[in-house]
Amino acid sequence: MVTCKETRAVIIALHKKGFTGKDIAASKIAPKLTIYRIIKNFKESGSIFVKKASGRPRKSSxxxxxxxxxxxxxxxxxxxxxxxxxxxxxxxxxxxxxxxxxxxxGGLVSRRAAKKPLLYRKNIRDRLIFCKRYRDWTAEDWGKVIFSDDSPFRLFGASVKKLVRRRHGERYHQSCVMPTVKHPETIHVWGCFSAKGVGSLTILPKNTAMNKEWYQHILREQLLPTIQEQFGDEQCLFQHDGAPYHKAKVITKWLGEQNIDILGPWPGNSPDLNPIENLWSILKRRVDKQKPTNSDKLQALIMQEWAAISQDVAQKLIDSMPGQIAEFLKKKGQPSNIDSL
The missing domain is CATH 1.10.10 (Arc Repressor Mutant, subunit A)
Structure with missing residues (x-):
């Protein structure tokens, strides 16, 4: 506590008159410990001021x-x-x-660098065009969009570093390690969702690469039922990115035949604009937490946890879109530093 010069002078004057530290503290002039410290310093140095510790001089200005x-x-x-x-x-x-x-x-803290897609000038320009086009959309407007994407899930695949607290000699204790495999099995899934909740989720067969044939099959078997279930005859928009098989002529023609309107044009290298990325993060945390030990368990958990995602979570992700768009505009198309949840 900082004590002014006048207060210190009064304390020492009372001390010289024979008052004890306890007597002086009763006057509430200063906290008891402060009074004792001032008196102790006066007895040792004869001064009412506390000398600053010398310390080692700074090496830099x-x-x-x-x-x-x-x-x-x-x-x-x-x-x-x-x-x-x-x-x-x-x-x-x-x-x-x-x-x-x-x-x-100076306020600079060492942290692991965040991973974001590399953005070229064209990417940034397209992102700004997209955000300006939809800058006035409300959460209700975004609620009419079905967002989609595909994502990999890896067995023992949480790529984030895990922190544990352990005693000496427990470095390799079972409870203190993360199991790893040399070539973790990877499962690819496709899913979609809207403000009304999660839609269909499909797991691609093992060793199957997504192409226009598979994509059309997924749209027919997974997207159409989701649109019917969530929107019925209401108007909605479908979002997908610019992957080559998304832009294939056969896919564009098929979507037109189904009277499915597309949100966009979607800017390249912009998964951070898509709220389903946050949904994948939620799903992966829930699945990883249960530590599946084989491919069958991993697939079962993916389907189980996807179905368990509440409509409230989906709604919050959609509600965040106006703020996300505003943030991207503020950052002039650069990656945003806010999350949807």
Whole structure:
């Protein structure tokens, strides 16, 4: 606690008159521990002021600290073991530990880089065109869209790092390791959803690559029933990205014959615009949590957990779209730093 000069002077004056620390504290002039500290310091130094600890002088000035921050911002990937060499050119000889401390003081924290699709100028331009086109859409407007995508699921496949707390000698304890396999089996699924809830989900046969024939089969067997179940005769839009088999002439013709209107044009390299990406993340966390041990269990859990996703979750993802579009416009087409949930 900071005590003003006048208060310290009054405390010492009372002390000189014979008042004890307890007596002075009764006057509520300052907290008891503060009063005792001021009296103790006066007895030791004869001064009412507390001397600052000498400590080790800083190796760098504020200007040099700002320079270090600029060096790091110029190349975010430069490590704290490489930075001292560049900082030394500014006249600062410091360890990697000092560098990390200065960067922390400057608000720069070390984190794993987020993975986002590489965006070229055309991608960014197309993203901006898309977002400007739909900038005035409300959550109700987005509620008339069926979003779709395909995604891989891997056995033992959670690619995120798992943190565990363990005692000495427990590094390889069963409860402290993540099982890995050299070539994890991968299952490919296709799904769709809208504000009305999750739609159909299909698992592709093993070793089957998605192509225009398979895609048309999925649209006929999975998308049409979802549209009928969720929208009936109401008007809706279908979203899919620009994958080659999505844009095939046979697919475009078939969708036209079914009177299915398409949302778009969808910009390339933009999965982060699609709220189904958040739905995949939710599904994968739920499946990984149950630790399937073989392909059959993985497939069963995928179907089970997909069916268990509530309409409320789907609605929240759709409700987030106006805010997501606004954020992308604010970022001028660059990846957003907000999640749908």
């Amino acid at each position: 504020k200007h040099q600290d700002r320079l270090l921050k600029l060096i790091q911002l110029r190349d975010r990937g430069t490590t704290s073991t490489e930075l001292p060499q560049e900082w030394q050119q500014a006249g600062v000889s410091a360890s990697a530990r000092t560098v990390r401390r200065r960067l922390l003081e």
